[in-house]
Amino acid sequence: MRGRLGRLTVVVAALLASTFAAACDTKPPPPVLTVNVADEEPDAGGQVPGDANPGDGVCEITVGAGDCSLRAAIDEANASSDPTNPTRIEVEPGTPGLPPAGLFAGIEVTGAMRIVYLGPQPPDILTEGVVFGGPVHIAPGAQLAIEGMTIRALDNQSTSSPGFLVDGSLLLVRSTVRSETSFPLVHVDAGGQAVVANSYVAGFSAEAVQNEGLVVLDHVTAISYLAPSILSTAPGARSILRSTAILAPGVGRVPPGLAPACAGEPVESLGYNAAWDGTCQGLTSIGDVPDLPGQVPPVDTIPLGTAGCGAPGDVDRLGTPRPVDSDGDGVAACDIGADEVPAPA
C-alpha cells in the first residue's frame, strides 16, 4: 500500500507542480493578453468574431483597435503560444459582459494558455458566470488552464458534445464549472489528462467527469443531478483522488437527484476522500469515507501538514487560506472538498 501511495504521490506532485510552476521557476514571464471587451453573441452559423490576425502577438478583433475578447485571446494564443511558457490570458473584473454575460460558442484549443479571472467569483453560481455556448475541445498536445473562473456550459446551439472534450491537457484551478446539458461536463479521452484542484464541478444529466484517460481531482467537490454516475472511469483509465468529495445533489441550492457517485473502474485514493453512496471502489486509504452518512463531508478531518493541508499557497476555491478551524474546537484542520467551511460564529 505504501509503495502504491508513494508512486501516486509522485504522479500527483508532478501534475500539480505544473499548476504552480509559474510562481517559482526562472522562465521569462509569459506573454499576457488582457481581455477588455465581451464576446459578441454567435451569428446564425454559431460563429463569434475572433482575432483579426492570429500569430502577431496582439489580441484584437479589429486591426488597430485593441479590442480583445476572450475568443480573440484564445485565437491569438493558439497561433503564438509557447508550450513551455503558456500565454497568460487575464480577464479583469468589470470587463463588460464578463461575467455574467460573456458568451461564446465552441472553442478549439490548439496552443498553450492559462485563462485567469482576476476578480472574486460571483456570489450566485447558478445564474452568473461565463457562458460557454458550445464545447471546448483541447486538441492533442494542447494545454488549457483556467483559474478563478465561474463557467456555465450551456447547450444552446446544436451541441452534442461535452463541455470540455480533452485530448490534450486541462487544468482547472479555484474554479466553479457546471453543465446545463445532457452531456458530460468534462470528458477525457484516452491520451488526455485533466487536473482539477480546489474547484467545484457539476454535471447536469450526465457525468461531471467522464474519464477514459488520466484524471486527478485534488480538493474537488463533484456532483451531478440525474446521471448514470458523477465520476466514471473506463477500463485502462486512471482517476486519482485526494481530499475530494463526490456528493449527492441536494447540497445547498442544488435540487435533489439520484446520480450514483462512481461507475466503472475503481478510483485510486491518496486519502481523505468522501463519496455519498458507497459506489466508489478504491476508497480504502487514510481518511476516506466511502459511504458518507448525511451526504455532507465532515470538517477538519485532514490534519495540518497532511495531504498538503496548510502547505504554502494552499487555498480553497474562493481563495481562503487553509486550514480553518471549521468546527470551533480550537484546532485548525482542512476540510474535504473544494471549500473550507468558515469558523462557526
Ligand SMILES: [Ca+2]
Ligand atoms: Ca492577433
Ligand SMILES: [Ca+2]
Ligand atoms: Ca477544528
Ligand SMILES: [Ca+2]
Ligand atoms: Ca477546516
